[in-house]
Amino acid sequence: MNIGDVADLSGLPAKTIRYYEDIGLVEPLRSSNGYRSFRQSDVHKLAFLGRARALGFTIEDCRSLLKLYADTDRASAEVKQIAEEHLDRIDSKIAELTEMRATLSHLVDACAGDHRPDCPILADLAMEHKAGSISKASG
Amino acid sequence: MNIGDVADLSGLPAKTIRYYEDIGLVEPLRSSNGYRSFRQSDVHKLAFLGRARALGFTIEDCRSLLKLYADTDRASAEVKQIAEEHLDRIDSKIAELTEMRATLSHLVDACAGDHRPDCPILADLAMEHKAGSISKASG
DNA sequence: GTTGACCTTCCAGTAACTGGAGGCCCTATC
DNA sequence: GATAGGGCCTCCAGTTACTGGAAGGTCAAC
Structure with missing residues (x-):
């Protein structure tokens, strides 16, 4: 082939x-x-x-998984461990993105999005962030 | 400095x-x-x-945002657009990861994770996936 | 014998850094 | 004056997992 x-x-x-x-x-x-x-x-x-x-799964995960797949004497625990570690990575990533999403969507909601220059998004990015971040976004 | x-x-x-x-x-x-x-x-x-x-935000987004920040004549709409597009990307990514997570966690739950070689995770990766994927995982 | 599709290798680029080598600069201490 | 230590400099290579493209060989059909 x-x-x-x-x-x-x-x-x-x-x-x-x-x-x-x-x-x-x-x-x-x-x-x-x-x-x-x-x-x-x-x-x-x-x-x-x-x-x-x-x-x-990363390429290295794949390499390991293929090896385990080929090894009929493997312990399923080894496979499970790889999968669980990957699951943890996914969870971290989701958590990270979810936080970003929350902040960003507050900012987007607060922005008029018109012809005027005033923009809470830029204001937030520019500000010193001494205390709580989005402050007045009441949403 | x-x-x-x-x-x-x-x-x-x-x-x-x-x-x-x-x-x-x-x-x-x-x-x-x-x-x-x-x-x-x-x-x-x-x-x-x-x-x-x-x-x-990507580096190119950052470049655009900095430019807009420096331009006091900007329209907030431009900033908002960048942010909204980014929000969409985040949402897609979250959706993708959430789907992965669901499949993977089914598989992990179904795997005994002991010394025996039988492993639903490997079985799933190896199988032909003709129809619905995880099938018997009753979770 | 010549298209055109398919195959080959090799090189470069992607995103956003990060690590490291080799080397200069500056301050402090002896 | 010599030396030790940090901090700074540039440049190169590596990371992840491909992807695009150039230059060129192979094969089946017409």
Whole structure:
């Protein structure tokens, strides 16, 4: 199977598949013409990678997960640990974004958004922030 | 004022401040010894940048915001637009992460996390995903 | 034999820094 | 005057996970 077919099957761009080979996540064979030749197992691996990446696992996580997947003697605890750490990272990120969102949406609500120059958003960014941040936004 | 003092005042690492100069966000003067010499206005700008970055604005957003901040003839609508677009990006990101979180937490809950090899997490990553994804996770 | 699609490699760029090497400047102390 | 220590300088490379593009080989069809 050539890279184009695998790209179609796995949903990953050919570029990405080549990149995954570069960093050692897959090792397709080579045809006599130099083209990569993917086996079913390669396609399977790539689909696995695509799903793991879609869940936000890092490439290094993926590498570990693939290793565990290949190891039928693995302990599920190892897999679970990776997933839980990732879950924690996601939670932190969500918390961070949610805070940003709250502040920002206050500011946006407070801004008239008209032709006049007065702008609570800029005012907030410019101010010294001695005490509580958005102060008068009553929302 | 030397870069170290400004770093302390603004909370930004000296490296970051140099970087911001590189990309033209601030233009400190230079002392005769070659050291950067920051004015109050530079410090103010850097603090502004620090807060904008903390709200997740991109560097290019920051550049635009600084420009608007400096322009007393600005329309607040321009500022608001930047903020709203950013808010949308944040919302998309939160939605994406929340979805990941949901799937992942189902999988984590379904995984025994013991010495045995059976693992719903790996099973899910490996499977063909013909229909609905997590299927039997009753949570 | 020539299109045109597909494949190859290699290089550069993305976002926003961060780390480190190699080296100058300044102050204090002996 | 020499030295130790910090702080400052520039420049280069690395981070994450790709993505775009150039230059060129391969293959099937017409």
